Amino acid sequence: MHRVLRPLALAVAATFALPAHAMTDAELDAIVAKRLHGDRTGACFAVAVIDGAVARSFTCAAADGSPRIGAHSAFEIGSVTKTMTSTLLADLIERGKADLDDPLADYLPEGTAVPEFEGAPILLRHVVTHTSGLPALPPGGLVNDMADPYAKLTPQDLLAALSDVTLDRAPGTGFEYSNYASMLLSYAVARRAGEGMDALLRERVFTPLAMDGAHLSDPPAGVRTATGHTPNAQATGAWHFDPALAGVGGVRATLDDMVHYVQAHLGQRPSALDAALERTRQPVETASGQPMAMNWMLAPLEGRTVHAHEGGTGGFSSFVAFDTERNRGAVVLSDTALTSVGGLGSLGLHLLDQRVPLGAPRKATQAPVDLLDALVGTWQLQGGPRMEVRRKDDALEIQAPRQPAFELGYDDAGDFYPLAFDALLRPQQSADGAYRFTWHQGGGVLAARRVEADATAALASAPALAPAQLGEYAGTYPLMPSMALEVRVQGDTLFAQATGQGAFPLAPVAADVFEAAEYGIEIRFERDDAGEVTALALHQGGQILRGARR
Template structure:
């Protein structure tokens, strides 16, 4: 789940004695913010073949036994990845404190993290939190109280929650301060919950015989366009719909001309150009790797197969048959009047997102009332022509991001003592969303918010369905120093050329710096190239994001490394080229 931060762990071995012998158990505490602190544990062993293996635990979240990847422990350096949560740790050995001193990076943020030799106390998981044996969805007053606690102190923030069960629908909405009241007809961006609708379009087209899950994706590209391949294997529609295509999360040629509407200028030509030049870094179908690009491509291909655009296909096949009149991509003037104003992570009003070509990944807007109708159809409380396709979405399962989590087509499935919970969440620059249901009891919940302060609001859905604990509200962080307040200076071309090259921070993260004319551009792995601006010799900053890079030079003046600063943390990298 997206609220999980660092989590992973395997067999316990004797504690490590030195930087060169990293085997054993290590523990530390990640301070996410002043009110959220997570105890973490790393377990490193050596396999029969002599290679290092490891797992990582988030003890307080009871997320245990999640494998690490790209584990390196040599010459006083420790680094590893946690694929399940898309996290990375990079550290050096501190002989004085006898600990690994470094940083944890995840979701574009960086936190300092030290790992010391583990003890019985520091390695002990938190006691299990049993769910209520006979849980009933709370009444409206209790749900209102839950919303009020979450939005307290967030001027302009609001949440609408809808419940569907045997008693019908219940909807309630609350807004902090005196903003216009929210209700079941208020429109929100639903972000990645759009993927469920794209997957349903795929399942419906399979039922109609229009496409097959094992069709190569390239079959539906324009003539002359190419798809990346690996080992003779082609990416299929099923690979795209299950996040197993090997495509990255985002294409590397996004321009982000407007950081508050980052996908708006990404067009068909850009998508085809990326597909034509990209080389896959892992085998197709080998592992789960969440990809907005993959689902955006899937929506594009299905619309091409249907001979129309994505929004028209969505309306014809799903929203009109289900009576979801407010589920759309393009808002009418009347709908715009009911569209909530989004707020970013600092609770500043922000613009809506437009995804012209990647719309199938996250471009849909909807209401709680419409999404409750959708859950009714999915749970079979009413019969629709889409029922076979909806059933097919969960007929086959694939491994998900962590133990106990699997995926269907579009949906994520969580095992629980009360039976499976099927869900998906979403987020854009100013919105968060969650939709979940329990097939056995036929109870469903929709939660929509117009604030991006926290990474996910799944905890609210799971609380209402299962009685699971509610996370403490994320504090609104202070607004960072405006990038515009930084002063850019001009450096002579020879000074710029000193830092051109590639800098490796870990096996999966590099920074490539190039010169274009009298300026520099920098590209982080899997991200577009952006200009960087000098504020001092060897010190540069981005304007599109609050981040800086400081290059490190040796006694001879030759640049040998770089330190990347973002979100209060830092990553240390080594120059690997030229």
């Protein structure tokens, strides 16, 4: 359940209905207040509409008091950064130093094992359209800290992990949003340009477009870094990136920085970047059929096209969209991560087209009693922990094995949410009237399966094994070229530990079968004819990794 930098899912009206006059700050304030006031996330938004003039709003869910953000606040813009990395690549193309049909391998160190499919290489056009075939995140458990998932990744990690990737289709034939590919692009662009990503962005994007507050690391004088929040209104830490990989999502910017960026795309802020910006907006053809420009999502509307991208980190959300034909754009920056509760797309697109639903604040309310009772029980998350759901007065609480219980709130959108951390329990009613739910956390969505009472009792009665019996399973089991699972006995418990990760206990559930319910892991050991343990198969989230004992 790793947090990932998220793409935008576009849903727009068939035609635009634009106001006859430029929007005023007061009019924008009223629209944002209608969407945000009373929202249980406690979020604050910095919003702008660009239509020749610029209207700005700084509004918080709490209607009373001054907003905690303002004109000098810098927000993490997350994946919107990718469009700026594409601008750097487009600039290289304009200067004859790159081409979209170049293989990605040509931009990486010699000897790097970049996967191909039946001789077809990954091209740069595949990377900027998310059709490379590379997974969303690098394999091997390299992203394992939900609080700051990319902080420990290095270029060397990403390059080495390429040898663990096998493409299951030709590059360009399928759309799969990949932060892994975008990190490689960040590294490749900086390497080809011969400068660090920080300097490249500052010299070739921020300075030409007067984005004076935009930065990767240290904020410029007068710029205050906003504090990020989870959607349960708790402050959370910033995300960090290796400088060479920061083109995936590391930019921090003020509202006016992003206004200047949109104005440049609308032709309202001429600069030496005009040709490169125009190139990023052009459709990039692939066999996938997915409408994409260079890291811009495209939505065709009555012969016109909206360019858009949404971003999300652990404590922030962002949305940028513009219609070059109608000369109108919108920017929405939030100091709260809102991906799990729908993001910013509805507000941002409403500001471009009033017929797109605005959306409404999520307000805390009392859950129906029959719904509370229907969800009580033991649930197994697919690829995640087992959870007990219990009544706590007029609310629910959840508890995973060997963890404390957490109370859940409920909002008028129909979702339960922990009061102490960022997650979402979304109930769903089947045709027969029975309830189930999905668990949303860290960018992942896990289906929950009710565990019947007899299965729970059987698990509780599983016999304990003596240390000598547990010792039969001890050993090292390579699962991938860069990851092995070490199994060892500590006291009267069997523990497993993957390369670079923490150890976790294993509980016996059947002959040669153990599980770590907290992580949705089941391990099945295999024996030879002589009864010796020779291998194991690790089952998690629908995937199976097998390793022979050594």
